[in-house]
Amino acid sequence: MNILAPVRRDRVLAELPQCLRKEAALHVRKDFHPRVTCACQEHRTGTVGRFKISKVIVVGDLSVGKTCLINRFCKDTFDKNYKATIGVDFEMERFEVLGVPFSLQLWDTAGQERFKCIASTYYRGAQAIIIVFNLNDVASLEHTKQWLADALKENDPSSVLLFLVGSKKDLSTPAQYVLMEKDALKVAHEMKAEYWAVSSLTGENVREFFFRVAALTFEANVLAELEKSGSRRIGDVVRLNSDDSNLYLTASKKKPACCP
């Protein structure tokens, strides 16, 4: 019995959304992993489906724009007044990826020091971590390493997907942006995170970014399901690969039996 309303038409992903910068991407394949495409066609996605919800946490300094980022994507709204997040808040967002229903639970956490200990109790069980910094505040970029370290204490570093997001792009001049991006790409590379730059005020890259998060989290989930069910093939690597300087997630070059 279908007890949920259909997924919104603008949340349907039939293709893999592309990264923003190839220098700092989780992977640069053009399409979904062939085994994932194949599993979806054959309805072999295991527990990934209508009732599977993936947890995504959003962390970063106070006032970098975490709440605005989530609100721009989930509600298409923007509030220019700052209201501190107290502890945590969350939004559910439903997608359909390669025909399979897939939900993200987006946890907005407090950046203020005094609320941080409440927020950190919600870090556990994340499948993706979004670390936000303000593109106009270099200190907030420096602090991302500490935010990541804190979030990883509660999660498995080998399986969680990392995204480093520069916010408030509308406030940077092109020259300022170029300088900040250089530093941010370095940090993203060290963290093995995928880099994005967004503006919640104008909406620039916000949808593209969350679609990428949804797609890569879905892909990692389905690959993990296939691995769990014993249908792993020699050469498949779904975890972070420290040997590869550009591609943080690598995949088998072998084609699955069901794919041409």
Ligand SMILES: Nc1nc2c(ncn2[C@@H]2O[C@H](COP(=O)(O)OP(=O)(O)OP(=O)(O)O)[C@@H](O)[C@H]2O)c(=O)[nH]1
């Ligand atoms: N110009 C501009 N302002 C933004 C943008 N995103 C957020 N802001 C502003 O920055 C301030 C802080 O935004 P929030 O989203 O509340 O920040 P936060 O990171 O959730 O803050 P905490 O809840 O304290 O951790 C607000 O005044 C927003 O209007 C943006 O893309 N552009």
